[in-house]
Amino acid sequence: MWxxxxxxxxxxxxxxxxxxxxxxxxxxTTRFKTWMVEHNKMYHEEEEFYLRLSNFIxxxxxxEKMNRQYGRTATFGLNKFSDLSLxxxxxxxxxxxxxxxxxxxxxxxxxxxxxxxTLDWRTKGYVTPVKNQLMCGSCWAFSATExxxxxxxxxxxxxxYLSEQQIVDCDPYDGGCGGGDPYTAYQYVQNNGGLTLNVTxxxxxxxxxxxxxxxxxxxxxxxxxxxxxxxxxxxxREAMAARGPLSICVNAEPWMSYQSGIFSSTxxxxxxxxxxxxxxxxxxxxxxxxxxxxxxxxxxxxxxGYIYIQAGSxxxxxxxxxxxxxxxxxxxxxxxxxxxx
Ligand SMILES: *[C@@H]1O[C@H](CO)[C@@H](O)[C@H](O)[C@H]1NC(C)=O
Ligand SMILES: *[C@@H]1O[C@H](CO)[C@@H](O)[C@H](O)[C@H]1NC(C)=O
Ligand SMILES: *[C@@H]1O[C@H](CO)[C@@H](O)[C@H](O)[C@H]1NC(C)=O
Numbered sequence: 001m002w003x004x005x006x007x008x009x010x011x012x013x014x015x016x017x018x019x020x021x022x023x024x025x026x027x028x029t030t031r032f033k034t035w036m037v038e039h040n041k042m043y044h045e046e047e048e049f050y051l052r053l054s055n056f057i058x059x060x061x062x063x064e065k066m067n068r069q070y071g072r073t074a075t076f077g078l079n080k081f082s083d084l085s086l087x088x089x090x091x092x093x094x095x096x097x098x099x100x101x102x103x104x105x106x107x108x109x110x111x112x113x114x115x116x117x118t119l120d121w122r123t124k125g126y127v128t129p130v131k132n133q134l135m136c137g138s139c140w141a142f143s144a145t146e147x148x149x150x151x152x153x154x155x156x157x158x159x160x161y162l163s164e165q166q167i168v169d170c171d172p173y174d175g176g177c178g179g180g181d182p183y184t185a186y187q188y189v190q191n192n193g194g195l196t197l198n199v200t201x202x203x204x205x206x207x208x209x210x211x212x213x214x215x216x217x218x219x220x221x222x223x224x225x226x227x228x229x230x231x232x233x234x235x236x237r238e239a240m241a242a243r244g245p246l247s248i249c250v251n252a253e254p255w256m257s258y259q260s261g262i263f264s265s266t267x268x269x270x271x272x273x274x275x276x277x278x279x280x281x282x283x284x285x286x287x288x289x290x291x292x293x294x295x296x297x298x299x300x301x302x303x304x305g306y307i308y309i310q311a312g313s314x315x316x317x318x319x320x321x322x323x324x325x326x327x328x329x330x331x332x333x334x335x336x337x338x339x340x341x
Contacts, residue, residue: 032056032083039080052083059083063257066265073288073310074261079301081256089256092135093297094272098179100140100249102271102320103226111238119237120279120292121245126150127278128161130305132298134205136177140249141167142296143274144185147247147325148195150276152219154244157329160218163201170210177207182247182274186224186325194220194330220328228322233311236291236319237280248293249274249321250309255295258302262290264310269317277318280311291318 032053036042043049059082066076081089090096121127128149133142141164149162167174171188174180189195197218201211227239227246240246252273254265262283279292289311299305309315 028057028060029053031060035078035082039082041083055083055085055088058085059257066254066257070263070265073264073283073286074308075259076257077259079257079259080298081301084256086253086256090253090272093133093137093139094252095137095139095179096272098137098175098181098272100179100181100271100274100321101183102230102269102317103228103322111235111242113238115237115241118279118281119241120281121150121240122278122292125159126153126244127276127294128153128159130294130299131164131296133164133296136168136205137175137179138164138168138177138205139296140174140180140182140274141165141171141185143247143249143276144182144189144325145195146276146294146296147182147245147323148186148189148219148221148327150245151325151327152329155327155329157219157327160330161198162195162219163198163203163212165198165203165208166196166201166210166212169208170212177205181321182249183224183226183321183323186221186323190221190224194218218330220330222326222328224323224325226322227324228319230317230320231314233314233319236277236322239322239324240277240279243324245276245278245294247274247323247325248277248318250293250316250318252295252316255302255307258307260303262286262288262308262310264288264315267316269314269320271317271320274321277322281308293318 043052063076128146131142133139144167145162145164153159167185168176171185173184173188195218227243228235249271250273251268251270254267276294277291278294282289290308291311293307293309295302295305295307309318
């Protein structure tokens with residue numbers, strides 16, 4: 001406990017140096033206890049409480065800094081991750097030890113260049129609801145599954161929720177909760193002869209032994225590939241206009257405390273997270289162009305589960321691994337599908 005108290009005292013000194021209003025340890029403890037109630041958190045050991053409190057204070061400090069530097073377009077704030085250290089956040093929600101492969105040039109097909117000024121595929125019903133990967137580095141399996149669900153709807157299939165867990169457990173090319181790549185996830189689904197429904201093979205947020213049957217697949221993958229070249233946002237927009245939503249991999253380390261607005265903060269292009277891009281737009285007031293990105297950290301993160309990423313500089317490596325998938329929709333399944341509308 002004394003170790004943490006000393007740490008907290010040092011952090012308070014650092015924080016106060018930046019702040020006009022000096023905060024006391026009591027202020028932080030009160031805020032932390034309020035946050036604990038809001039997020040239904042309990043710590044059984046005193047040591048754990050002080051460790052979490054010191055992470056919380058460090059996060060407040062970093063949130064204030066982000067808001068000072070990038071608050072013109074975006075807001076950062078406390079959320080369900082606020083008692084984690086950055087290392088814990090990376091370990092549990094990103095893929096620090098797995099590198100999705102960036103793609104320098106797209107495959108050879110040409111998209112029409114007359115694209116709409118704004119695009120949001122959610123309005124067409126092509127995007128399933130925001131999911132929650134929980135404490136497991138399975139973003140890549142979610143990204144691939146979301147992309148297969150979208151392709152199924154676009155191919156005329158019923159709205160179906162497919163099994164991320166089947167990919168986590170059964171894909172031999174990737175690392176389950178340790179990380180992976182949507183491209184090889186499509187490869188697995190194609191080889192297997194399909195991806196089943198999530199009601200048949202439910203999500204557990206843990207690695208498990210594969211129990212998929214190739215006899216009862218719901219949706220079959222017919223083709224997949226890279227849809228855009230690294231660094232080329234024009235191509236990314238054209239690919240989205242031509243093909244619909246796309247799977248992307250990004251660097252998401254600075255997304256931890258994102259709340260709303262257009263994210264324009266410093267971000268590397270070291271890919272450690274995979275998500276789905278569903279459109280683009282330009283903010284009417286600030287004239288900032290941005291991409292609309294669906295995350296898999298639940299609807300209680302960001303903008304109801306989404307983040308807007310500033311366009312124009314390949315921020316977070318947004319163009320570095322863009323993939324599409326085509327499917328043969330399942331028409332046989334009439335029992336287990338869920339209608340969105
Ligand atoms: C299947 O996915 C849908 C949409 O994400 C979710 O609402 C539902 O709870 C999931 N079902 C199971 C059994 O995991
Ligand atoms: C696999 O097949 C068995 C026997 O038909 C069935 O009980 C089981 O639910 C199936 N599992 C999946 C994931 O489809
Ligand atoms: C980016 O993509 C566009 C559209 O496909 C293409 O015309 C342009 O040459 C590409 N730019 C670079 C630098 O490759």
